[in-house]
Amino acid sequence: MGIKLTLTRQPTVPLEAEVLAPNALADCSTDQIAARTVYHGKRQLPLADFFEIEGERSDELEIHGDLKKVRWVGRAMSRGRLTIHGNVGMHLGAYMTGGQIEVLGNAGDWIGAEMKGGQIHVQGNAGGQVGAAYRGSLAGMKGGLIHVTGSAGLEVGMRMRRGIIVIGGAAKDFTGLQMKGGTIVLMEGAEIRTGAWMNRGTIISLKAVQVMPTFALATKNFVPPFLPLLAKALAPQGITIPTDCGFDFYSGDLSVPGRGELLIRQAD
Amino acid sequence: MLRITGGKVYDPANNIDGQVKDLHVDAAGCFCEAVSEGRTIDATGMIVMPGGVDVHTHVAGGAINFARAMTPEDHRRTQAFIRTKTRRSGLGGMAPTTFATGYLYAGMGWTTVNEAAVPVLSARHTHEELADIPIVDKSTLTLMANNEIMLDQMEAGEYERAKDVVAWYLWAAKSYGVKAVNPGGVAAWKWGGDARQLNAPIEGYSKLTPGTIVTQLARICDELGLPHPMHLHCNNLGAPGNISTTLDTLRHLEGSRAHIAHSQYHAYGGDGWETICSAAAELAEYFNTHPTITTDAGAVLFGDTVTITADGPWQHLLHKLTGRKWGNLDIENETGCGIVPYTYRPSNLVNAVQWACGLELLLLIQNPWQVFLSTDHPNGGCFWRYPEIIKLLMSRDFRDECLKKLPSKIKNRITLPEIDREYTLLDVATSMSAGPARALGLANKGNLAAGCDADLVIYEQEDDPAEMFSHPRYVIKGGEVIIEDGEIRETPEGREYIVRPHYDPGTDDFMRPLFEDCYTMAFDNYPVEMERVRGAIIRDCQTGEAS
Numbered sequence: 001m002g003i004k005l006t007l008t009r010q011p012t013v014p015l016e017a018e019v020l021a022p023n024a025l026a027d028c029s030t031d032q033i034a035a036r037t038v039y040h041g042k043r044q045l046p047l048a049d050f051f052e053i054e055g056e057r058s059d060e061l062e063i064h065g066d067l068k069k070v071r072w073v074g075r076a077m078s079r080g081r082l083t084i085h086g087n088v089g090m091h092l093g094a095y096m097t098g099g100q101i102e103v104l105g106n107a108g109d110w111i112g113a114e115m116k117g118g119q120i121h122v123q124g125n126a127g128g129q130v131g132a133a134y135r136g137s138l139a140g141m142k143g144g145l146i147h148v149t150g151s152a153g154l155e156v157g158m159r160m161r162r163g164i165i166v167i168g169g170a171a172k173d174f175t176g177l178q179m180k181g182g183t184i185v186l187m188e189g190a191e192i193r194t195g196a197w198m199n200r201g202t203i204i205s206l207k208a209v210q211v212m213p214t215f216a217l218a219t220k221n222f223v224p225p226f227l228p229l230l231a232k233a234l235a236p237q238g239i240t241i242p243t244d245c246g247f248d249f250y251s252g253d254l255s256v257p258g259r260g261e262l263l264i265r266q267a268d
Numbered sequence: 269m270l271r272i273t274g275g276k277v278y279d280p281a282n283n284i285d286g287q288v289k290d291l292h293v294d295a296a297g298c299f300c301e302a303v304s305e306g307r308t309i310d311a312t313g314m315i316v317m318p319g320g321v322d323v324h325t326h327v328a329g330g331a332i333n334f335a336r337a338m339t340p341e342d343h344r345r346t347q348a349f350i351r352t353k354t355r356r357s358g359l360g361g362m363a364p365t366t367f368a369t370g371y372l373y374a375g376m377g378w379t380t381v382n383e384a385a386v387p388v389l390s391a392r393h394t395h396e397e398l399a400d401i402p403i404v405d406k407s408t409l410t411l412m413a414n415n416e417i418m419l420d421q422m423e424a425g426e427y428e429r430a431k432d433v434v435a436w437y438l439w440a441a442k443s444y445g446v447k448a449v450n451p452g453g454v455a456a457w458k459w460g461g462d463a464r465q466l467n468a469p470i471e472g473y474s475k476l477t478p479g480t481i482v483t484q485l486a487r488i489c490d491e492l493g494l495p496h497p498m499h500l501h502c503n504n505l506g507a508p509g510n511i512s513t514t515l516d517t518l519r520h521l522e523g524s525r526a527h528i529a530h531s532q533y534h535a536y537g538g539d540g541w542e543t544i545c546s547a548a549a550e551l552a553e554y555f556n557t558h559p560t561i562t563t564d565a566g567a568v569l570f571g572d573t574v575t576i577t578a579d580g581p582w583q584h585l586l587h588k589l590t591g592r593k594w595g596n597l598d599i600e601n602e603t604g605c606g607i608v609p610y611t612y613r614p615s616n617l618v619n620a621v622q623w624a625c626g627l628e629l630l631l632l633i634q635n636p637w638q639v640f641l642s643t644d645h646p647n648g649g650c651f652w653r654y655p656e657i658i659k660l661l662m663s664r665d666f667r668d669e670c671l672k673k674l675p676s677k678i679k680n681r682i683t684l685p686e687i688d689r690e691y692t693l694l695d696v697a698t699s700m701s702a703g704p705a706r707a708l709g710l711a712n713k714g715n716l717a718a719g720c721d722a723d724l725v726i727y728e729q730e731d732d733p734a735e736m737f738s739h740p741r742y743v744i745k746g747g748e749v750i751i752e753d754g755e756i757r758e759t760p761e762g763r764e765y766i767v768r769p770h771y772d773p774g775t776d777d778f779m780r781p782l783f784e785d786c787y788t789m790a791f792d793n794y795p796v797e798m799e800r801v802r803g804a805i806i807r808d809c810q811t812g813e814a815s
Binding site: 137 | 339
């Protein structure tokens with residue numbers, strides 16, 4: 001049996017709880033888990049002040065409750081499985097290097113920021129800066145997969161260098177801002193300035209998106225040769241990418257100047 | 269009162285090289301001949317040295333603060349100081365916060381630091397920040413070599429007037445001495461230029477050359493009787509082949525005292541980035557034959573850092589070279605400032621040459637009283653990495669091991685592999701403490717003789733010098749035990765050294781109209797008030813007194 005935590009008290013200010021990660025709790029007894037420190041604002045409190053704890057010594061971690069004010073869940077996790085039955089706050093899975101996170105609800109901003117490996121799946125919507133670089137950093141996510149079934153906010157994949165982000169719903173402005181590599185798949189398109197300042201990397205949109213004037217049309221009706229490979233890799237996650245349709249292939253952002261790829265599925 | 273007994277004492281100022289000697293500290297925090305009561309620290313088998321003195325570092329003021337603001341990415345990954353009963357919170361890293369700076373310096377046994385670049389316009393801010401750097405004693409140097417009011421006097425041939433202006437500025441800034449950065453070059457930068465030749469007129473002036481500024485400013489420092497000579501960051505920093513500029517500068521300084529800052533950055537041969545090589549041997553030779561000039565190494569360590577300097581044009585070039593973010597501050601008509609985060613990589617040929625060059629200077633300049641330990645913090649590396657440099661200097665085997673990681677193209681560009689010298693503990697004590705204290709004219713520092721400040725550090729002898737120097741067993745500052753068993757016990761406020769040079773009382777009236785013409789700040793608000801300087805120790809300078 002895994003470890004099950006249930007939120008018993010809604011924090012009044014954001015609760016910073018980076019101990020809520022499988023590798024941080026895997027070797028702990030129930031009592032040890034209860035005593036782990038969380039930061040309620042500037043106050044250091046034991047985890048048991050906010051959560052009811054069941055189970056021990058497992059890298060399967062299940063958290064129940066509305067965690068929208070709980071931050072840094074799964075921070076830097078390297079293994080195991082974390083399931084959140086409810087919403088979750090900012091910085092979910094930031095810096096993670098391995099393992100899996102499943103959110104059965106919505107997530108806040110900065111999920112998977114600067115992650116290097118592992119998987120995050122959000123069944124609801126996510127906030128902005130998915131897989132992004134924190135302010136000042138040179139690079140965002142460097143590996144792994146983030147899949148948001150719903151929509152996402154601003155600056156998805158900002159400065160990402162490697163890895164894959166799939167957004168099932170619509171994304172907001174500045175998707176792929178300053179992107180340096182990796183792949184973003186937009187099932188429902190995005191709002192404006194997609195790929196601004198992008199240097200390298202690939203943005204695939206299955207819906208029409210507004211193309212910035214600093215992107216040049218390279219070719220129409222292009223069938224990217226890597227697409228079947230990507231589709232095959234994402235199929236186990238339940239993500240379906242059509243491999244038989246043509247794309248408008250834009251190159252940019254020329255103002256950088258960059259050599260990023262913006263692929264927009266042609267309207268049928 | 270305190271007694272330290274049984275330790276092996278390394279006190280270069282008094283020619284004590286590892287002899288076992290008891291030290292006594294009186295109630296005023298100074299060494300004395302004997303005390304009858306108080307605590308006794310048994311230092312048997314341990315190593316006792318005077319507390320470290322950093323002759324050239326950047327720890328307070330507008331530039332380092334800007335660097336802090338520009339590097340949030342470093343704050344997230346770095347050592348955090350959580351508040352305790354004796355300690356304030358803060359962050360370490362590339363540009364540590366004020367309180368953390370004091371803890372980190374004291375934590376490795378450094379007890380005096382010299383903030384080497386302060387524009388008068390941000391002097392007030394700098395003193396405020398220095399007041400928040402606990403434990404260590406401090407001093408500041410004022411940036412003068414691109415100050416337009418002073419340059420105008422030199423251009424007009426008004427040498428005496430220029431001298432009064434310098435003295436006026438020093439007292440206005442409540443500083444300890446004169447720093448010259450890229451003389452004329454930063455003034456030219458405001459016209460989009462730079463000054464790389466010592467004998468060519470500076471952009472915006474008809475006959476004034478960097479050479480004139482260097483010669484006259486060094487003379488002014490001597491004639492004002494400043495305890496520390498002109499502290500010079502030469503023209504043409506960081507450029508391949510700049511050794512000729514540096515040697516030319518040194519020739520312009522003959523007859524005066526001078527301290528050459530971070531000479532590693534000024535000792536390159538070759539004529540481009542592809543052909544860059546170390547010219548440290550050539551520069552060291554000059555120092556070996558001119559024993560009155562001192563320098564600090566400005567050594568480079570591999571890793572991430574943030575470069576900050578008043579040398580605006582160089583920083584713009586560095587930003588263009590690396591593509592990293594760039595900050596530029598305009599300090600009205602006093603100086604400039606540029607900030608660029610940087611990563612020194614062993615695989616990068618230029619960085620590898622720089623790394624070797626700093627160590628070569630420290631090893632090839634024979635007299636440790638002439639060359640001091642520094643990284644030009646944070647430019648070549650952070651000050652809390654000094655123990656790594658000490659290890660490189662003390663162990664040839666460790667150097668050889670590090671040399672293996674450098675690119676093969678480094679061959680024939682550096683002389684480090686042929687250098688056998690290893691620092692002794694006495695050399696280390698000279699280079700980290702006694703030497704810089706003497707160069708700064710701080711007679712009570714870096715010295716364990718009776719009457720001097722009881723600043724000392726006690727190390728447990730260990731095989732690995734880096735370990736030993738990073739974790740002193742005790743650090744004592746002004747007779748108080750600051751660090752004991754790896755913990756901070758006390759965090760007293762440090763003092764600040766300032767000078768009061770003599771100038772013509774008419775200088776105020778001379779400056780006022782020029783000021784009202786050029787500055788955005790009101791003349792009466794400009795000089796830093798004495799009460800802004802916490803724990804000030806004023807030294808009156810007598811004209812022509814400098815030794």
